Amino acid sequence: MESRKLAVIMFTDMVGYSKKVQTNEEAALELLKEHNAILSKQIETYRGRTIKTIGDAFLADFDSVFNAVQCAVDIQKELNDRNRSVTPDRRIEVRIGIHLGDVIYRDNDVFGDGVNIASRIQALADGGQVFISHDVYSITLGKLSYEFTDLGGQQLKNITRPIHVYEVVWNPNQTTGIKRPGVHAANHSASWRRRSGVGVTVLAVLAALWYLLFINPASQKAASSRPTLALLSFSDQTQDEHLKRVHIGKIITDAMVQKFYEFPHVQLVSPIRLAKIARNFDISDEEISNSPDLAEKIGREANSRLMINGKLSKLGNTFILSADLNDLEEEKLLATFVVQEEMESSILGVLIDSLCMKFQQKITEVFKVKDSTATPFIRLEDLTTSSLEAYHHFVKGYELHVFGRSLEAIGEFEKAVALDSNFALAWSLMGCVYSFAKMEDRMPPNYLDKIQSFKDRFKGTSKEALIFRGNLGWVNNDEQLCFNSYRLITELYPDDREGYYYLALFQHYVKHNYAQAIEHYEKALMLSPDYFPLQRDRAYAVKEVRGVDEAVKLLQEFIRLYPNAPGVDLAREQIAELRSNTK
Template identity: 25%
Template sequence: MGNEQISRRLSAILAADIVGYSRLMAEDEAGTLSALNRHRREVFDPCVSRHNGRIVKLMGDGALVEFLSVSNAVQCATEIQDTMARLNGAGGIALRIGVNLGDVILQDDDIFGDGVNVASRLEQLAQPGGVCVSSVVQESVGGRLGIAFQDGGQVSVKNIDRALRVYHWHPQDAAPPPNGTVKPEKPRDPAYAIAVLPLDNMSGDPEQEYFSDGISEDIITDLSKVSGLTVIARNSSFAYKGRSIDLRVVGRELGVTHVLEGSVRRAGQRVRITAQLIDTKDGSHVWADRYDRDLTDIFAVQDEVTLEIVKALKLSLSPRERANIADVGTSNIEAHEDYMRMRGFLFFPGMNAEGWRKAVAYGERAIARDPGYADAYGMLALMHLLDYHNHWSGTPSEEAMQKADTLVRRSLALGPDNIWPNNAYAAISRWQGKLDEALPALDRAMAKSADYAMGWFTRGEIEIAQGKLDDAIEHLERAIRLDPSFRHQFMQFLAMAHFLKGSFETAALFLKERVFLVKDTDIGRAWLASALGHLGEVEEARQVWQDMLEINPTFDIRTRLARLTLSDPAHEQLVLQGLEKADLLADS
């Protein structure tokens, strides 16, 4: 018991139970077990997988499933029940399902806590073949999923010290599409999801770490161009750097079917790369190989690794995808190494003025070595955007923004369809207030890489400013799916989108998670205080506000709201009104 890992997080929990299980077993034990196994194999397990859920445990008559997205949990629950209704008619296996959003405690592979307990009570309240959800789940999904819940009122349940507001859904109550039309389904995630762990640096020289990391990042970028794969972002894959961990655990934590791991050894102009693809379900090897090449062949090796993974998973590549993978942006090895070094600084969480200066020097050297290197210009533009926010160079903000703008325009001229130039242009346009120009740039970037997590985040951030709140929620949830280790940042904006929709209970839940993950957040506490004000939790709001002022005594909510460039003035007022209700606005 001494090495058990205990932590907590905010999760959506699905609890399912078979109706009349004891009776069915008494009547026909063999037939019931056969029907149950078929249900799990053909309906339940595939549906959970499609919606990125993790089956925590299966009991004889039920199951407990964890999701990081409440939308995924609700879609999974209703899809299971709708499918069972169509398959069974009046007989066969029937389920009750409850869905809740709340805190859970993780201990090894199991989950406990209030969030789980409430989900179990909701499952008991569900109709046979139906779904029962908590008020926070109903508020969180709203009308985004096209699912109409019926208000079940306030109920008291065993071992829960507060009344629960519940909502019900049943397939037989769902209104059919008008005129016999079929509602189009949203595209589902591909069957395979992969995480590329940082390749181990076996060179015996810590200075070569940038090189092994850079190759890992290049492979991530190439794989993200394959439409048949979901590829986890670099931030989340690299969270395992230097750790010895069971790859099956990585699969559960990141929601991936496969993991790529390996090593890089560089000696002078020779490079050895080993790589192996692991199935996270059972830890088995799907593919492995070793490459001994000259440094000048490094681009070809990365290309081969990507294509071997595609082949091992029996995926098909379109001609365009094949061309995109082969396009590395430069043939100059030294320029690409400088680009790798610069990119390493961009993703380093402890970036400061010294690191920024080194990164800019590498970027300038990369474009000096290859003046046609579009991605290097794009990343260097982002470096100057960081300077605009952080004042690391000591130059005025306007000058930093002008440098960023000049570089990004050169980047786009060289690579009009490339990921980095368009992503940089979108980010810079967003902070220039050119929101309508930012979104088409993101479209171009994500036409090549639909798994670009920061692209989904930037899109969601822009859509909040534009007041497109349902779109923002969908896209921020997608960012969390692709980069769960960066959810602390995404959570702030996801909460803001729910808040501005008037979903204050949901917003407060997400903001409490944000405060838990980022202990010194001032903006998270400010929005939380406002949400609590709207909910009538005045004393708690005041305590949160006081904690915020201890972190940042000069905090000014109006200045921070102005930075968001919210297009609807009513949205800014909604934040201020929550603070007014808690009598906090005079302190801002």
């Protein structure tokens, strides 16, 4: 049921939450719980309605402009009083934006320009500030006991007309005006965005430290010369039951990732890292795929220069794949491309191949890439599979693998290769997961023969090609090929745990260089601390260098910090095994 009406929309955002999560996740979640309780109480007090919460952000509506503004002020007053008695790291600071406009209500959600304007007004504010549009100001002027600071007309992103914005001066001692770094009085970018006090995201700071600490200067230069690209979730708008069942949006997203891994002129942001950022904000793939603002939020938190997101739709028998390429640094849309075909089989073929080619040509043009003709074109079918069912099981297996659920992941990969015996990527990753799970003895009898038959398919410098060649070197006892392939992953994809993990496994189980292995395990753990296979293998390496007691302590710390992570029971079994071997 859809309805349209005039409503007062309030957006809120908790300042610095991502930094708190990175510093102390448990404490951050406690603060988020307290934050949610305060805002929910005040919204209910002023007869507002919380439409939804997204991570640390609230979207609410009110029937009264006065109630909305008074609610926002009382939220700030309560938080201000609370913050006086706590240490800086325990403070809760919120920015709030309010707009009165025409909106559409549908399926317990709200849409329209009125919503977009409120969200972008909120993003102009800093912690402790309440910003309102002229429509709200004109009604409340002279009827509320607060002063207002005129912030002038603001050109908000994707809003065709300037929006006049005012600040509610609820505290006579507060410093008013637009204070956020990178936000200027006449120009503001996207909504739902968070920056730290020095104008960069926490993850950007971590990324900078990561480069300085772990990547050699030559690699830093090579990486920095390529723009980073975040490839966000594609949405399925086909209303096709079969495509819905196989999760076509996830398949397209993964297929695009594989294609851009083969494109050497961008540095692809690790999908594992993007997924972790989304989890920190409690944002689902579906929410990202259906909201350009949320997609941009994730892209900016990953400190990515470029972002691609899009959708698959269907008109009659025609499948339409469309997507945007945004430059987040320059805050502009670089290109929108649309491709269409009439066969479902074209999705894992000409549709994705054509779309990727258009984007890659645009990137080479914008960034003046030299020798772009030397970049080979590789069909998606040669990289992956033409079977939607097989790809569906592959994506499920990969997601389970990322979360450390190895046995279930293996089952999905086995289904994928049963449907397409030439699905090389599925064979390669299945072998990795067997190895991670210490179940090599259960590999299919024809596994090594199949892997050898695919070696001509993996010749590039994509992450998957390097993993494949490294694994091939391992099984063929070619230590140089193994080492060089794994090392190159860490240099080309420095924000991805896989390269450090494989390099650690090589040093651990092939070279028996335990100190080097521990160093690489710990680099990988900085990116995925809750991934049990990493914790398990590091503990075995630590046992060789520092003894059983130190290994047990690491596993106990893993259980304490991540009690709900997959692998906790296996960690307890490993502790018992380590202790029994010392008796």
